[in-house]
Amino acid sequence: xxxxxxxxxxxxxxxxxxxxxxxxxxxxxxxxxxxxxxxxxxxxxxxxxxxxxxxxxxxxxxxxxxxxxxxxxxxxxxxxxxxxxxxxxxxxxxxxxxxxxxxxxxxxxxxxxxxxxxxxxxxxxxxxxxxxxxxxxxxxxxxxxxxxxxxxxxxxxxxxxxxxxxxxxxxxxxxxxxxxxxxxxxxxxxxxxxxxxxxxxxxxxxxxxxxxxxxxxxxxxxxxxxxxxxxxxxxxxxxxxxxxxxxxxxxxxxxxxxxxxxxxxxxxxxxxxxxxxxxxxxxxxxxxxxxxxxxxxxxxxxxxxxxxxxxxxxxxxxxxxxxxxxxxxxxxxxxxxxxxxxxxxxxxxxxxxxxxxxxxxxxxxxxxxxxxxxxxxxxxxxxxxxxxxxxxxxxxxxx
Amino acid sequence: xxxxxxxxxxxxxxxxxxxxxxxxxxxxxxxxxxxxxxxxxxxxxxxxxxxxxxxxxxxxxxxxxxxxxxxxxxxxxxxxxxxxxxxxxxxxxxxxxxxxxxxxxxxxxxxxxxxxxxxxxxxxxxxxxxxxxxxxxxxxxxxxxxxxxxxxxxxxxxxxxxxxxxxxxxxxxxxxxxxxxxxxxxxxxxxxxxxxxxxxxxxxxxxxxxxxxxxxxxxxxxxxxxxxxxxxxxxxxxxxxxxxxxxxxxxxxxxx
Numbered sequence: 001x002x003x004x005x006x007x008x009x010x011x012x013x014x015x016x017x018x019x020x021x022x023x024x025x026x027x028x029x030x031x032x033x034x035x036x037x038x039x040x041x042x043x044x045x046x047x048x049x050x051x052x053x054x055x056x057x058x059x060x061x062x063x064x065x066x067x068x069x070x071x072x073x074x075x076x077x078x079x080x081x082x083x084x085x086x087x088x089x090x091x092x093x094x095x096x097x098x099x100x101x102x103x104x105x106x107x108x109x110x111x112x113x114x115x116x117x118x119x120x121x122x123x124x125x126x127x128x129x130x131x132x133x134x135x136x137x138x139x140x141x142x143x144x145x146x147x148x149x150x151x152x153x154x155x156x157x158x159x160x161x162x163x164x165x166x167x168x169x170x171x172x173x174x175x176x177x178x179x180x181x182x183x184x185x186x187x188x189x190x191x192x193x194x195x196x197x198x199x200x201x202x203x204x205x206x207x208x209x210x211x212x213x214x215x216x217x218x219x220x221x222x223x224x225x226x227x228x229x230x231x232x233x234x235x236x237x238x239x240x241x242x243x244x245x246x247x248x249x250x251x252x253x254x255x256x257x258x259x260x261x262x263x264x265x266x267x268x269x270x271x272x273x274x275x276x277x278x279x280x281x282x283x284x285x286x287x288x289x290x291x292x293x294x295x296x297x298x299x300x301x302x303x304x305x306x307x308x309x310x311x312x313x314x315x316x317x318x319x320x321x322x323x324x325x326x327x328x329x330x331x332x333x334x335x336x337x338x339x340x341x342x343x344x345x346x347x348x349x350x351x352x353x354x355x356x357x358x359x360x361x362x363x364x365x366x367x368x369x370x371x372x373x374x375x376x377x378x379x380x381x382x383x384x385x386x387x388x389x390x391x392x393x394x395x396x397x398x399x
Numbered sequence: 400x401x402x403x404x405x406x407x408x409x410x411x412x413x414x415x416x417x418x419x420x421x422x423x424x425x426x427x428x429x430x431x432x433x434x435x436x437x438x439x440x441x442x443x444x445x446x447x448x449x450x451x452x453x454x455x456x457x458x459x460x461x462x463x464x465x466x467x468x469x470x471x472x473x474x475x476x477x478x479x480x481x482x483x484x485x486x487x488x489x490x491x492x493x494x495x496x497x498x499x500x501x502x503x504x505x506x507x508x509x510x511x512x513x514x515x516x517x518x519x520x521x522x523x524x525x526x527x528x529x530x531x532x533x534x535x536x537x538x539x540x541x542x543x544x545x546x547x548x549x550x551x552x553x554x555x556x557x558x559x560x561x562x563x564x565x566x567x568x569x570x571x572x573x574x575x576x577x578x579x580x581x582x583x584x585x586x587x588x589x590x591x592x593x594x595x596x597x598x599x600x601x602x603x604x605x606x607x608x609x610x611x612x613x614x615x616x617x618x619x620x621x622x623x624x625x626x627x628x629x630x631x632x633x634x635x636x637x638x639x640x641x642x643x644x645x646x647x648x649x650x651x652x653x654x655x
Contacts, residue, residue, distance in 0.1 A: 005620030015620040023617065024610045053629070055620035072609065092608035096477050096563065108604040111612040114597060126612060138617045146617060149608065 002391060003142035004370045006056045009047035012371040017057070020138065020146035025072025028150035030086060034163040035062035035140050037370065037387040038088075038171055039197045040312045042378045043266060044131070048282065048289075049314045051115060051133040059141030060088035060128040061170040063163060069150065077151035084154035085347075086140065086147050087339035088171045090126040093152035097125075104336035109149060110135045119315065124336060140170075141370060143391040155343045158351065164358040165350050167388065168202075173357045174342040176202020176263070179310035180210050181342075182333040183259035187211040192248055192257035192300060193233070194293040196224035198360045198386045199310060200263035204231045205355070212259075216251060218244060220269065223383040227360075238270065245300045256302035265311025268292035274319070281318065288315030298325050309334035360386040366393035469572040470591035474599040477564040478606045480556040484535045486606065487554060487567075490527075496601035496611065499594060510543075513550075523547045549574045567602070569595060 005015045020029055038061050043049050063085040066078060078084070091098050091106035098106050106125035110116060113123035115133040126148070129139015138146065147154060157166045176199045183191060191207045193200050196219035207215045208231075217228035218236045225235040234251070241247045248257055266289035269275070274292075281287035297307045298321050307330055325332070349355045362385040365373060373387045476483055486492050490511045494500040501514040501522065509529045517523040525546030531539045539553040552571040559566050571591075604611045 001618075003618070003620065007620065013620070017620055018618040020618050021616065023613055023615070026608075026610060053626045054623040055626065057619055090612075092604070092612075094477065094607045094609075095603075096475070099477065108608040109612050111614050113600060114593070135612070136614045138614070138619060148612060 001143035002367055003057045003138075004059060004367065004389075005054075006044060006052050006058055007054055010045060010375075012045065012058065012374050014368050014370060015055075017142075020144050022068060022070045023146065024148060025070045026149050026151060027070040028066050028073060028078055028147045028154070029068040030062070030064040030084065030140075030145050030147055030154070031067045032062045032064040032140055032143055032145060032391050033083075034064070034167045035059050035142070035367070035389050035391060036167060036170075036172075037061075037141070037373060037377055037389070039199065039377075040130070040265075042374070043312060043314065045374050045378060046267065048266060049131050050119075050288075051112075051131045051136075053132060053136075056129065056132075056136070057138040057142055058129045059139035060130055061167065061172065062086055062128075062140030062145060063157065063167045063170060064145075066150075066154075067144070073151050078154060082154075083157050083159065085157055085166050085169045085343070086128075086145070087153045087155075087169075087174075087343060088128055088130075089153070089336055089339050090128070090135065090137065090148055091152050091340065092149050098152070101338060101341055103338040103340045105338075112136055127336070141367065141389060141391075143367075153340065155347060157347065161347075161350060162358075164361060164388065165356055166347070168198075168357040168360070169343050169347055169350075171337070171339075172198045172360075172386075173202050173346055174339050175199050175310050175337045176204075177206040177209075177342055177346060178335075178337040179203040179261045179263055179308050180206035180212075182306075182308035182310070182335070183207070183261055184306045184331070184333075185210045185212050185259055188213045189258040190214040190216065190252055191259040191261060192216045192218065192297070193228075193261045193263055194218050194268075194297060195262075195264035195311065196221070196228045196235075197263065200261075201227055201231060201360050201385070202357070203261050203263050203310065204228055204233045207259075207261075208232055216248065216257060221380050224380075224385065227385065230359075244296050248300045252302075256300055256305065258302055258305050260297035260301045260305065260307045262293045262297050262307065262309045262311045264293045265309075266290060266313050270296075278318070287318050289313045289317050291317035291320055295319070295321055298328075298330065301328070301330055303328045303330075305330055307332045310337070361388055363387040365389060367391045468574055468591075469570070470595040471568070471570040472592060472595040472599050473566060473568045474596075474603055475559055475564055475566050476603045476606050480535045480558055480565045483565050483567060483602075483606055484538075484556050486602075487556075488532075488538060490540075496605055497598045498601070499598075513542075525550060527552075567599065569599065571595070 001017060001019050002014055003017045005013055007013045022029065041058060044052055066080050066082045066084060069078060069080060089104040090109040091103040092108040095107040104125050109126040110123045112132050112135055116123035119133065126135030126137055128137050179199065180203050185191060185207060189212050191212045193203050193215060196217050200217065204215050204217055215233040216236060217225065217233040218238055219225050220237055220239045225237060228235050236244060236247055238244050268290050270292040278287060278290040278292060282290055301307055309332065350357065362383055363373060365387065367389045370389055376382055377384045377387055490503045491505055493503050499516050501516060504512045506512055511527055513525050513527055515523045525542040525548055527540045527542045527550065529538060529540045535556060537555050542548065542550040550571065550573045555568045557566050601611045
């Protein structure tokens with residue numbers, strides 16, 4: 001089969017590899033119909049998340065048809081022919097964490113838990129195509145994928161719903177929604193959202209679903225800010241203002257946004273000396289993440305407010321204003337999305353026609369063009385917001 | 400019983416825990432040198448070197464080495480003491496989660512024959528006998544005379560509060576000290592306690608999820624030489640008995 005493989009920093013390549021096989025009783029094999037490049041894949045592309053290896057198959061946002069099931073799967077849970085969306089987190093369904101609905105913290109789905117335990121104390125769940133520390137599972141930017149614990153994660157999608165509407169249930173729609181849920185929004189709240197990438201776009205819309213009065217979105221690309229405005233947000237282009245924190249104060253009667261969402265994570269951009277220092281430290285690998293947004297969010301958040309962090313961080317950060325965080329009595333919540341909590345309710349919204357996630361798509365291309373799309377997406381060229389790959393399209397370069 | 404075992408065994412690891420290993424001295428001296436060199440450079444790169452060198456030295460000085468002749472670990476499993484006791488009491492199940500064991504076969508209700516993977520991939524044989532047990536609570540076993548090694552093991556099962564499952568405590572002592580199966584594992588300080596913790600994580604997965612998560616045998620793109628080296632040195636994967644090292648290296652390079 002064809003698969004997008006990580007071949008080194010900024011080097012992706014479409015390789016022909018063996019088709020996946022069932023390795024464990026609760027595995028299933030899915031023939032992939034649509035798959036996407038995620039903003040978090042760009043952290044791997046740029047080489048900032050440790051434990052990637054040459055030859056790893058990328059991708060964690062995919063859907064398709066079940067073509068093979070392991071001996072341990074009951075037909076009432078999953079059978080050959082089912083059309084499913086596969087969540088990016090892998091969960092066993094039976095451990096302490098799964099029983100508490102903390103699906104992305106499953107204790108039994110990461111075969112390389114010892115690597116994560118070295119870095120984080122304990123290991124979160126395994127993820128598709130996202131470093132060996134997170135399990136080393138082959139990802140879904142391919143024609144087929146092996147799905148472990150397939151009776152827990154994959155959700156069946158009715159025929160009437162197109163791939164374009166359903167595929168984002170694999171990660172970014174629930175992740176954007178989770179970002180808003182973690183913010184503990186109360187009716188009338190003002191929410192500031194850093195970043196206007198695909199997750200942020202879903203966060204903005206989810207904030208309104210959960211009762212926010214105003215959403216203020218912060219980015220530097222006009223085409224992304226316009227998309228945020230289309231979702232009802234007011235916007236700040238941080239390259240056009242001196243000070244984001246002051247601008248947020250000015251926009252909120254000097255009380256500050258009640259809730260702040262960091263939908264950017266470890267590769268944030270900014271201007272000024274502090275940012276240059278973070279950038280240099282990250283290049284030298286003595287600071288793993290650039291916490292530019294986190295600092296601003298803590299500084300800007302109103303007293304007693306909540307900072308929600310759906311953006312990906314990998315390791316250690318410097319100069320986080322802990323004094324502000326403590327003395328202002330803030331709450332911070334973070335995490336990979338507990339996918340299985342939100343996939344069904346959000347699928348229902350799509351099914352009822354209340355919400356159509358396909359608005360974020362900017363590029364639809366054959367899988368053969370994935371390597372160049374990584375670069376275009378990373379460099380924000382061609383007004384790129386979201387790339388959907390067709391694993392079966394003829395590799396016509398003209399597509 | 401366990402007391403006796405401890406007295407007999409502590410001899411084997413005598414003195415080891417007090418002195419520092421050559422690797423730790425190497426890290427301490429190397430890290431310190433790097434830090435001093437970095438400070439003298441008086442440049443951003445120098446500061447970076449000093450910081451990382453200093454970190455290495457501090458970590459080396461802080462790290463405690465564990466005696467090689469015993470291992471203990473503990474794990475909370477989301478099942479009843481009865482379930483995990485029954486699984487463990489059938490010793491033939493042990494190689495399903497202890498990956499340094501090749502086979503355990505039952506001789507009768509109390510005695511069993513064990514084959515483990517020793518240093519350099521050599522098989523080690525011994526027969527063991529259950530010396531004490533309380534249903535759903537405790538099992539201890541001991542190797543019989545004329546075995547390749549002396550092994551004493553105990554495992555205790557107790558209920559965790561609020562229905563959270565069962566806490567499993569395992570302690571194993573053995574002599575002579577086997578050392579570590581490969582030097583790279585030793586360099587990373589992945590000794591016997593590390594191996595046992597991995598075993599218990601696999602036991603947890605067996606009991607809770609019904610299978611041990613794996614990526615072995617999955618498909619992937621072309622691997623490079625470095626990946627082969629990393630796989631070969633993986634401290635969680637002992638090299639099986641009677642295997643050809645060159646073939647093992649090639650296989651692990653291919654394998655995900």
